[in-house]
Structure formats: structure tokens, C-alpha cells
Amino acid sequence: MEVTSRAPGKIILAGEHAVVHGSTAVAAAIDLYTYVTFGFPTPSDNDDTLKLHLKDMDLEFSWPIGKIKEVLPDLGSLEASSPSSCSLETIKAITALVEEQNIPEAKIGLSSGVTTFLWLYTSIHGYKPAKTVVTSELPLGSGLGSSAALCVAFSAALLALSDSVTLDFSHQGWQMFGDSELDLVNKWAFEGEKIIHGKPSGIDNTVSTYGNMIKFRSGELTRIKTNMPLKMLITNTKVGRNTKALVAGVSERTIRHPEAMSSVFSAIDSISSELASIIQSPVTDDLAITEKEKKLEELMEMNQGLLQCMGVSHASIETVLRSTLKYKLSSKLTGAGGGGCVLTLLPNLLSGTVVDKVIAELESCGFQCLIAGIGGRGLEISFSGSS
Numbered sequence: 029m030e031v032t033s034r035a036p037g038k039i040i041l042a043g044e045h046a047v048v049h050g051s052t053a054v055a056a057a058i059d060l061y062t063y064v065t066f067g068f069p070t071p072s073d074n075d076d077t078l079k080l081h082l083k084d085m086d087l088e089f090s091w092p093i094g095k096i097k098e099v100l101p102d103l104g105s106l107e108a109s110s111p112s113s114c115s116l117e118t119i120k121a122i123t124a125l126v127e128e129q130n131i132p133e134a135k136i137g138l139s140s141g142v143t144t145f146l147w148l149y150t151s152i153h154g155y156k157p158a159k160t161v162v163t164s165e166l167p168l169g170s171g172l173g174s175s176a177a178l179c180v181a182f183s184a185a186l187l188a189l190s191d192s193v194t195l196d197f198s199h200q201g202w203q204m205f206g207d208s209e210l211d212l213v214n215k216w217a218f219e220g221e222k223i224i225h226g227k228p229s230g231i232d233n234t235v236s237t238y239g240n241m242i243k244f245r246s247g248e249l250t251r252i253k254t255n256m257p258l259k260m261l262i263t264n265t266k267v268g269r270n271t272k273a274l275v276a277g278v279s280e281r282t283i284r285h286p287e288a289m290s291s292v293f294s295a296i297d298s299i300s301s302e303l304a305s306i307i308q309s310p311v312t313d314d315l316a317i318t319e320k321e322k323k324l325e326e327l328m329e330m331n332q333g334l335l336q337c338m339g340v341s342h343a344s345i346e347t348v349l350r351s352t353l354k355y356k357l358s359s360k361l362t363g364a365g366g367g368g369c370v371l372t373l374l375p376n377l378l379s380g381t382v383v384d385k386v387i388a389e390l391e392s393c394g395f396q397c398l399i400a401g402i403g404g405r406g407l408e409i410s411f412s413g414s415s
């Protein structure tokens with residue numbers, strides 16, 4: 029039997045970075061997914077290796093189980109039902125296993141994802157041969173939560189074939205985990221995110237696990253029910269960046285200027301809370317929607333200004349802001365910034381012609397635009413093959 033999990037990416041409407049320092053942030057799942065297919069070989073396959081295939085990247089890895097046992101002797105006894113953190117020593121040992129696989133220099137950024145896989149796999153299943161295949165609709169390292177979607181999809185697929193969860197294997201098609209299983213997946217995914225991000229707030233894995241739209245503060249989520257149509261243009265500047273380095277940069281700035289940064293974080297907390305209450309308050313007519321959109325646009329602009337203040341904007345992001353402003357549209361970076369993706373609010377009454385013009389202008393700068401469905405499904409799994 030094989031299991032496939034799919035976990036969505038996300039956009040952050042307000043509060044990225046500040047959320048790492050205890051402020052409120054608002055995030056929504058998007059309908060672009062990372063898929064993980066996982067299964068054990070049958071005895072007749074005579075296979076004693078752990079395999080990982082990153083299909084879109086055209087990379088296949090294989091480790092003899094004996095080697096994993098030798099390098100990571102302490103991981104076989106961990107409990108899948110109680111997630112634990114990966115120690116620095118273990119990360120070092122796993123890094124050696126990953127380095128042996130000689131990932132090409134141009135794809136070396138993937139090694140933290142591979143390290144995370146080895147950690148989650150051995151922590152949940154110990155030393156068993158298995159095969160895992162990953163595909164993704166998300167651009168990697170662009171602010172749309174590819175690392176969290178990967179960690180959630182890995183954790184879910186691995187847990188689905190463990191003794192720690194009870195599932196209906198005969199169910200056809202996609203099914204959801206129950207609440208306690210979702211909590212377990214989310215905890216393991218957070219441990220995985222720590223390996224990729226250093227110091228994540230947990231917002232990305234949480235919104236990928238539970239889906240919809242959430243308000244998040246100090247590890248606590250509140251579900252948000254949208255009461256207005258919300259359409260966002262996502263522009264990928266295609267400028268590569270790394271969330272771990274950007275988060276560390278903001279922390280260093282905070283150490284240098286604690287009081288000023290604390291005011292920035294507190295302003296962002298207010299922006300996120302106001303944005304969440306606007307989205308949730310009932311609307312009666314188009315005029316009310318337009319008024320709300322104006323407020324949201326202003327809040328997005330204010331949030332962008334404060335992100336610039338934290339040092340996480342980028343020339344490419346500023347180009348998107350200028351281009352969209354020509355059409356009186358407001359934008360902000362989403363995710364960790366430093367390049368990556370920018371959100372532009374598309375008001376309800378905006379004509380299709382204007383949207384086409386903005387997209388044409390942004391794409392003529394070499395950027396890539398997409399309009400994703402927001403606030404949709406979280407993690408789901410599907411079983412195939414006989415047991």
C-alpha cells in the first residue's frame with residue numbers, strides 16, 4: 029500500500045517576520061500543493077535502502093539502511109507519537125549522509141529539504157527500507173511556503189503508515205486527518221521547519237496543515253471566516269532568497285535596535301489585527317466591499333513600509349510596487365521577502381482589462397504572475413494499492 033499526501037502553500041496577508049517576535053500575523057492557504065507519495069517495499073523486492081526521489085528536480089537519492097543505522101544510532105527508538113527536536117549533533121550527522129549524495133552545486137539549496145526528510149523518516153519509522161517521491165506545484169524559496177508544505181506533506185505521509193494514527197485505508201480519494209492527527213502532523217512539520225528555517229514562528233506549517241485563513245500569534249491559531257471576496261495577484265520576482273538568512277537578519281537588527289524594532293513589531297501587530305477584523309466583518313453591498321478594500325490596501329502599504337524598515341524588501345519588490353501603483357493598486361511582499369513573491373490586492377470592481385495590463389507590464393519585467401485561490405483546503409491524504 030502507498031499513501032500520497034498533499035499540503036498547500038500559503039500567502040501571508042500581514043505580519044511576516046514580526047510573527048517570529050510575537051506579533052499577530054494573518055495567513056491563508058493557496059490552491060498550489062506539494063505531494064509526497066510514500067510506501068514500503070514488499071519482501072520480494074529485496075530492497076534494503078531508503079529512497080527519496082525529488083521528481084521535479086530530477087534527483088534520486090538512496091541510502092543503505094545499514095549506513096543510516098550506523099550514522100544515526102539513536103534515532104530508531106524515538107516515538108512517532110511524541111515529536112522531538114533535532115539536535116545540532118544529529119543535523120551534522122545527517123548532513124554527512126546528504127553530502128555523500130553529491131547534490132549538484134546549482135541545486136545545493138535542496139539539501140536542507142533532504143536533511144529534513146532523513147530526520148523525519150528515521151524519527152517516525154526508524155530503520156526500515158522505503159521509497160518516497162516528491163512533486164510540487166509551488167515555486168521553491170519564493171515566499172509561498174514551499175518548505176512548510178514539504179514538511180507537512182512528509183510528516184503526514186510518514187505518520188499515515190505508522191502505528192500512531194488510525195485511518196480508513198479503504199476510503200477512496202482524498203481524505204482529511206482527524207483533529208488530533210492534524211495536531212501531530214503539525215508538530216512534526218514544525219520540527220522539520222526548524223531544520224530548514226532556524227527559527228520559524230510555526231505560521232507556515234500551521235496554515236498548510238489546517239488550511240483556510242488563520243490569525244496566528246505565539247504559536248496559537250484562530251480560524252478566520254472571510255466575509256468578503258478577496259482576490260490577490262501573486263507576482264514572483266524570481267529573485268532567489270533564503271528564509272533562514274532573512275529571519276536571522278531581522279533578529280540581528282532587533283539586537284542592534286531593540287526599542288525601535290519593538291515599536292515596528294507592535295505596529296505590525298495592530299495592522300494584522302485590524303486586517304483580520306475587516307476581513308471578518310459582514311458586508312452588505314458593493315460600496316461596503318469597496319470601503320473595506322480601501323482600508324485593506326492602506327494596511328498592506330503600511331505593512332510593506334515596516335517590512336522595508338526591517339531590511340527585508342528588495343529592488344525587485346520595489347519594482348513590482350511601482351508598477352502596480354501606476355494602476356492605483358497596492359502591494360506588499362509576502363513570506364520572507366528579499367525577492368520572492370509580492371501580493372497585489374485586486375479590487376472586486378477592477379476591470380479585467382486593467383488586470384491584463386498590470387500582468388503584461390509585470391511580465392515584461394521578467395516577473396511571473398499568478399492568481400491562486402486563497403483560503404482553501406489544508407492537508408489531505410489518499411491511499412492506493414492493496415494492503
Ligand SMILES: Nc1ncnc2c1ncn2[C@@H]1O[C@H](COP(=O)(O)OP(=O)(O)OP(=O)(O)O)[C@@H](O)[C@H]1O
Nearest residue numbers: 137138141164169170171172173174175271363364
Ligand atoms: N519540493 C521540494 N523538494 C525539496 N526541497 C524543498 C521542496 N520544497 C521546499 N524545499 C526546501 O525548502 C527550501 C526553501 O524554503 P524557504 O523557507 O527558504 O522558502 P519558502 O518556504 O518557499 O518561502 P517562505 O518561507 O518565505 O514562505 C528549499 O531550498 C529546499 O531546501
Ligand SMILES: C[C@@](O)(CCO)CC(=O)[O-]
Nearest residue numbers: 044045228229230363364
Ligand atoms: C518570515 C516568516 O515570518 C514567514 C515566512 O513565510 C518566518 C516565520 O514566521 O517562520
Ligand SMILES: [Mg+2]
Nearest residue numbers: 173175176271
Ligand atoms: Mg519556508
